[in-house]
Amino acid sequence: MKIEEITHQYRRDFSATLKCEGCNFEQALKGGYDDRNYHDNVIPTIPCKSCGKSRKDLGITHPPTPTKYQPWEVV
Numbered sequence: 001m002k003i004e005e006i007t008h009q010y011r012r013d014f015s016a017t018l019k020c021e022g023c024n025f026e027q028a029l030k031g032g033y034d035d036r037n038y039h040d041n042v043i044p045t046i047p048c049k050s051c052g053k054s055r056k057d058l059g060i061t062h063p064p065t066p067t068k069y070q071p072w073e074v075v
Protein backbone atom coordinates (compact mmCIF):
# COMPACT_ATOMS: atom_id res chain seq x y z
CA MET A 1 0.00 0.00 0.00
CA LYS A 2 1.18 3.49 -0.69
CA ILE A 3 -0.10 6.69 0.82
CA GLU A 4 -2.60 8.16 -1.58
CA GLU A 5 -3.55 11.05 0.61
CA ILE A 6 -2.85 12.26 4.15
CA THR A 7 -6.31 12.93 5.53
CA HIS A 8 -5.23 14.28 8.90
CA GLN A 9 -1.92 15.07 10.57
CA TYR A 10 -1.17 16.36 14.04
CA ARG A 11 2.53 16.64 14.78
CA ARG A 12 3.85 13.28 13.53
CA ASP A 13 0.61 11.36 14.04
CA PHE A 14 -1.43 10.99 10.90
CA SER A 15 -4.32 9.26 9.20
CA ALA A 16 -4.25 8.54 5.51
CA THR A 17 -5.85 6.81 2.61
CA LEU A 18 -3.72 3.95 1.36
CA LYS A 19 -3.86 2.61 -2.16
CA CYS A 20 -2.75 -0.84 -3.20
CA GLU A 21 -0.22 -0.91 -6.05
CA GLY A 22 -1.41 -4.39 -6.92
CA CYS A 23 -5.17 -3.97 -7.30
CA ASN A 24 -5.79 -0.23 -6.68
CA PHE A 25 -7.95 -0.95 -3.64
CA GLU A 26 -8.12 1.94 -1.19
CA GLN A 27 -8.33 1.65 2.57
CA ALA A 28 -8.03 3.97 5.54
CA LEU A 29 -4.96 4.04 7.76
CA LYS A 30 -5.30 5.24 11.33
CA GLY A 31 -2.55 5.69 13.86
CA GLY A 32 0.21 6.38 11.37
CA TYR A 33 3.46 7.91 12.59
CA ASP A 34 5.36 10.16 10.22
CA ASP A 35 8.96 9.07 10.64
CA ARG A 36 11.44 7.09 8.56
CA ASN A 37 10.95 3.88 10.49
CA TYR A 38 7.21 3.93 9.92
CA HIS A 39 7.44 4.72 6.22
CA ASP A 40 10.34 2.33 5.56
CA ASN A 41 9.46 -0.59 7.83
CA VAL A 42 5.81 -0.48 8.83
CA ILE A 43 3.89 0.68 5.76
CA PRO A 44 5.61 -1.84 3.44
CA THR A 45 4.23 -4.68 5.57
CA ILE A 46 0.61 -3.46 5.70
CA PRO A 47 -1.46 -5.94 3.69
CA CYS A 48 -4.18 -4.86 1.28
CA LYS A 49 -7.62 -5.80 2.60
CA SER A 50 -8.69 -6.77 -0.90
CA CYS A 51 -5.85 -8.83 -2.40
CA GLY A 52 -3.83 -9.41 0.77
CA LYS A 53 -0.55 -8.20 -0.68
CA SER A 54 1.77 -5.71 1.00
CA ARG A 55 4.39 -3.56 -0.71
CA LYS A 56 6.94 -6.14 0.38
CA ASP A 57 4.95 -8.93 -1.26
CA LEU A 58 4.82 -6.92 -4.48
CA GLY A 59 8.55 -6.14 -4.30
CA ILE A 60 8.01 -2.38 -4.30
CA THR A 61 10.62 -0.32 -2.48
CA HIS A 62 10.36 3.01 -4.27
CA PRO A 63 9.64 5.81 -4.14
CA PRO A 64 10.29 6.29 -0.42
CA THR A 65 7.72 8.54 1.25
CA PRO A 66 9.18 11.78 2.56
CA THR A 67 8.42 12.74 6.14
CA LYS A 68 6.82 16.10 6.80
CA TYR A 69 9.31 16.95 9.54
CA GLN A 70 13.00 16.17 9.87
CA PRO A 71 14.00 13.77 12.69
CA TRP A 72 15.66 16.54 14.71
CA GLU A 73 12.70 18.89 14.51
CA VAL A 74 10.61 19.25 17.64
CA VAL A 75 6.98 19.52 16.60
Ligand SMILES: [Zn+2]
Pocket residue numbers: 020021022023024025048049050051052053
Ligand atom coordinates in the same frame (compact mmCIF):
# COMPACT_ATOMS: atom_id res chain seq x y z
ZN1 LIG B 1 -4.57 -5.06 -3.35
